Amino acid sequence: MKKLLGLFFMSILLTGCPGGTAYKPLGFTGGFSEVQIAKNRYKISYRGNALVGSEKVENRAMLRAADFTLELGKDLFAIIQENNKQRLSGDSSGNVYTKHGTTLEIKVFNFNDYFPNTMFSKEQYKELIEKRNNLKGDTNLYIAEDVAKYLSSYR
Numbered sequence: 001m002k003k004l005l006g007l008f009f010m011s012i013l014l015t016g017c018p019g020g021t022a023y024k025p026l027g028f029t030g031g032f033s034e035v036q037i038a039k040n041r042y043k044i045s046y047r048g049n050a051l052v053g054s055e056k057v058e059n060r061a062m063l064r065a066a067d068f069t070l071e072l073g074k075d076l077f078a079i080i081q082e083n084n085k086q087r088l089s090g091d092s093s094g095n096v097y098t099k100h101g102t103t104l105e106i107k108v109f110n111f112n113d114y115f116p117n118t119m120f121s122k123e124q125y126k127e128l129i130e131k132r133n134n135l136k137g138d139t140n141l142y143i144a145e146d147v148a149k150y151l152s153s154y155r
Contacts, residue, residue: 020051023060023155032064037105041080044068044104050089050097058084059154061102066147074108076129079140081105
């Protein structure tokens with residue numbers, strides 16, 4: 001009887017979510033969320049269901065960080081901290097599934113905030129950021145618009 005109930009509930013879940021977690025706000029089957037933790041600092045999280053692998057979860061967290069930065073009217077985000085988690089879950093039949101989640105703590109900026117007292121064009125600012133990242137070997141500062149374009153296939 002327990003097996004039958006488990007199969008029934010699994011069939012309902014699978015009918016309701018035919019694939020992996022979509023790029024959407026957090027719900028029963030996963031998704032993204034954000035919370036402000038200080039001025040211009042946020043925690044961005046993306047949680048996938050058992051059908052979404054760790055690479056896709058990490059890329060969707062980055063995509064959400066970029067989209068959220070743009071929604072705030074900002075140009076750049078810096079990753080202050082990254083946390084990747086795996087959680088095992090199972091069903092009544094004894095099947096075990098791995099669910100992945102990523103949380104990014106980010107700080108958001110406008111170009112002018114990052115380069116105070118400057119009046120460059122957007123393209124000049126982008127060149128400055130790329131040059132800075134290449135010189136410092138620093139990869140934690142991102143141009144939100146570029147990340148959103150690059151990772152758009154993860155929507």
